[in-house]
Every structure is written in C-alpha cells, then in structure tokens.
Amino acid sequence: MLRLVIQSRIPCRLSPRLPLCRHASTQRLSARKDWKLPVVGGVFIGLASLYFFLPDPSRSAPTSANKPLSASHFTPATVISNEISGPNSKILKLRVPPHLVIRDENDPIGFGPIWSVFIKDDDIQVERPYTPLESIDENGNMVFWIKRYPKGEVGRWLHSKQVGDTVELRGPLKTWPWDEDKWDEIVLISGGTGITPFYQLLRQVFDHSTSIPQSPSFTLIHSSRTPEEMPPEQILGPLAAYAEKYPNKFRLKLLVDTDDGSQPTTSLPLEVGRVNEQHIKNSLGFSEPTRWQKLFGRKDTCPPIPAKTLFLVCGPDQMVAAVSGPYGRNLSQGPTLGVLGRLGATSKQVWKL
Ligand SMILES: Cc1cc2nc3c(=O)[nH]c(=O)nc-3n(C[C@H](O)[C@H](O)[C@H](O)COP(=O)(O)OP(=O)(O)OC[C@H]3O[C@@H](n4cnc5c(N)ncnc54)[C@H](O)[C@@H]3O)c2cc1C
Numbered sequence: 001m002l003r004l005v006i007q008s009r010i011p012c013r014l015s016p017r018l019p020l021c022r023h024a025s026t027q028r029l030s031a032r033k034d035w036k037l038p039v040v041g042g043v044f045i046g047l048a049s050l051y052f053f054l055p056d057p058s059r060s061a062p063t064s065a066n067k068p069l070s071a072s073h074f075t076p077a078t079v080i081s082n083e084i085s086g087p088n089s090k091i092l093k094l095r096v097p098p099h100l101v102i103r104d105e106n107d108p109i110g111f112g113p114i115w116s117v118f119i120k121d122d123d124i125q126v127e128r129p130y131t132p133l134e135s136i137d138e139n140g141n142m143v144f145w146i147k148r149y150p151k152g153e154v155g156r157w158l159h160s161k162q163v164g165d166t167v168e169l170r171g172p173l174k175t176w177p178w179d180e181d182k183w184d185e186i187v188l189i190s191g192g193t194g195i196t197p198f199y200q201l202l203r204q205v206f207d208h209s210t211s212i213p214q215s216p217s218f219t220l221i222h223s224s225r226t227p228e229e230m231p232p233e234q235i236l237g238p239l240a241a242y243a244e245k246y247p248n249k250f251r252l253k254l255l256v257d258t259d260d261g262s263q264p265t266t267s268l269p270l271e272v273g274r275v276n277e278q279h280i281k282n283s284l285g286f287s288e289p290t291r292w293q294k295l296f297g298r299k300d301t302c303p304p305i306p307a308k309t310l311f312l313v314c315g316p317d318q319m320v321a322a323v324s325g326p327y328g329r330n331l332s333q334g335p336t337l338g339v340l341g342r343l344g345a346t347s348k349q350v351w352k353l
Contacts, residue, residue: 191315
C-alpha cells in the first residue's frame with residue numbers, strides 16, 4: 001500500500017541522492033584541477049533542488065471552504081476526535097461542512113467504494129492518501145484508522161492533531177471501482193492498515209446493498225504483526241457480525257506474525273503465521289488431500305482457479321510482494337508472482353491496491 005504513495009518525493013527520494021552529492025564534493029577537494037566534476041555536480045544539485053522545491057501541482061492545489069469536495073482542491077476539515085486504538089494507531093474522525101458533499105449518482109468519481117482522500121501535512125506540505133472507513137455520513141463525518149510509523153511524516157503529524165484542529169483534505173479519489181456483477185468470488189488479502197479499503201467495500205456491500213443474495217462471496221484474510229496491533233473492535237466487530245449473519249457470503253480469517261503475549265484487540269480466533277497457499281485454497285473451498293488420499297497417490301495439486309475469482313491485495317510492500325509479486329515500475333501492477341502466482345492466478349484476477 002505504501003508503494004502507491006504518489007507524493008512522497010521528499011523523504012523517499014532525497015536519501016538515495018545524498019551519497020551521490022557527498023561523493024561529488026569529496027572528488028572536488030581531492031582533484032581540484034578536474035573542473036568537470038564540480039560543474040556536473042553543480043548542475044546535478046541545481047536540477048535536484050528544482051525538482052524538490054518547485055511547487056508540486058497537486059500539493060499546491062488551492063484550498064476552498066465553499067466549493068463541493070473535489071480532488072482538484074483542498075477542503076478544510078475539523079478534527080472531531082482522535083483516539084488511541086493500538087500501540088501505533090489512532091481512530092481519527094474528521095468533519096467537513098455537509099453541504100459540500102454532493103452525492104451525484106452520475107458522477108464517475110462519486111462516493112462508491114473504494115475511495116480515499118489525500119490529507120495534507122501543512123507543516124511540510126506533503127500529502128498522503130487515507131481511506132474513510134465508513135465512507136462519509138450525512139453530517140460530513142469521515143472516520144479513519146491511521147497508523148503512525150516511527151519516521152513517517154504524515155501519520156505522525158495526524159496523530160498529534162487535537163480536537164478542534166483543522167486539516168486539509170482533497171478527494172474523493174477512486175482507489176478501485178466496485179462492480180458487483182463482474183465476479184463470483186472475491187478474496188481480500190490485507191496487512192496492517194491495508195484493511196481500511198476492504199472494510200469500506202464490505203460495509204457498503206453488507207450494510208447498504210439491496211441485493212446481497214446476488215453479490216459475490218467474499219473472504220477477507222487479514223494479518224497484523226501482533227495481537228495488540230490487530231484492527232480495533234470498531235473495524236473487526238462489524239466484520240465478525242457480517243460473517244455470522246451471511247456465512248455463505250463472507251468469511252473472515254485473522255492472522256498474526258507472532259503471538260508476543262500482547263492483549264488482542266478482539267476475542268476472535270487469531271492464527272499465528274503468514275498468508276500462505278493453504279489459506280487461499282481454503283478461501284476457494286479447495287480441500288486438502290487427507291493422509292489416506294496422499295498415501296494412495298492424490299497429490300496436493302491445486303485445481304484451476306475459477307475465472308470469475310478476483311484477489312485484491314493491500315498492505316505493506318513486503319506482504320504484497322510475498323502474496324502477489326512486487327509492484328512494477330512507475331506505480332504499475334507488476335507481474336503476478338508469490339503465493340497467488342504459484343496457485344495459477346492470472347494478472348487479470350489480481351489487483352494490488
Ligand atoms: C489508496 C491508499 C489508501 C490508504 N489508506 C490508509 C489508511 O486508511 N490508513 C493508514 O494508516 N494508511 C493508509 N495509507 C498509507 C498512507 O497513505 C501513508 O503511506 C502512510 O500513512 C505512511 O505515510 P507517512 O507520511 O506517515 O510515512 P512516510 O514518511 O511516507 O514513511 C513511510 C515509511 O518509510 C519510513 N521512513 C520514512 N522516512 C524514513 C527515513 N528517513 N529513513 C528510513 N525510513 C523512513 C517510515 O518509518 C515508514 O515506514 C493508504 C495508502 C494508499 C495508497
């Protein structure tokens with residue numbers, strides 16, 4: 001998920017370039033007569049400065065407190081609450097004036113799942129995308145589950161916001177277009193706060209859809225690092241309720257990397273381990289051969305994955321790579337590898353959010 005951060009120029013790209021700059025200045029001291037190196041170095045530094053310090057067209061989008069919400073400008077939002085939900089996470093509630101939320105069914109961006117907003121860190125003028133858990137209500141409220149990384153910029157900044165503070169956001173932006181007629185089976189695989197787009201989608205399907213019997217079946221396989229880092233009850237509670245109410249339409253599987261003895265956020269069963277082939281096979285209803293079947297020659301091969309099956313994957317880079325192969329260059333999807341590749345999923349059946 002972090003891979004899709006579009007506006008991360010400052011922290012991500014500065015660091016690899018610094019050693020190059022240092023290298024250039026060392027050369028200049030030791031080989032004064034070589035005039036080419038300082039000139040090339042100077043041009044390089046000049047270009048790099050332009051790249052980093054010229055205003056970015058999206059970050060420098062105007063702010064308007066009167067126009068309807070849109071991705072083309074920032075809208076001020078008020079912090080309504082900001083509550084701790086785990087060792088590094090908070091549930092943040094923001095409110096925009098409700099009259100700025102125009103719900104137009106013909107709007108191609110619209111507010112259908114899955115959508116997100118960019119929130120701008122005013123101190124350093126950097127924006128990051130975040131997914132409102134429950135879309136946006138009639139009072140203009142949006143609720144987010146936000147993780148803070150030790151050296152992360154915007155997450156830390158958002159964690160420091162107090163009730164009554166103002167932050168600026170722009171959106172909605174379509175993250176993935178939901179089409180209930182296209183798939184029979186959808187397997188959602190998330191890590192950490194990568195669950196947020198899936199929560200938004202599932203809530204839309206199970207709380208707001210009028211045609212649940214016709215909707216695809218869903219399995220959500222979610223993993224967190226430890227029990228206390230599991231999503232809060234606010235997220236897992238409704239999901240557990242959907243699994244109980246619609247057992248043929250929704251299954252939930254929760255994994256932790258390690259059980260460090262910390263207090264889980266949920267009473268739901270947690271399995272220790274990473275997402276593997278067997279989890280995916282179980283989600284598709286493929287049975288494991290019994291000991292007797294193995295003894296009499298049935299190999300643990302996987303039947304072909306049905307054509308109308310979709311896998312959506314969202315989480316930290318390493319998890320996305322292990323499950324579905326790494327992202328490609330320039331924000332492209334990259335090849336389908338990893339667990340899903342080994343099971344024979346095609347690139348049309350896999351989408352890395
Ligand atoms: C469509 C979409 C929706 C999203 N929705 C959510 C959501 O609902 N909730 C949520 O929490 N996140 C969400 N994200 C992720 C979010 O956008 C950010 O990527 C995330 O919050 C990290 O941003 P940051 O500015 O805090 O960290 P960044 O500054 O981008 O840092 C990211 C990582 O790099 C490390 N890092 C930063 N600087 C350094 C350094 N100098 N040296 C070494 N390591 C460093 C950090 O420790 C961290 O691990 C979403 C992403 C996308 C693409």
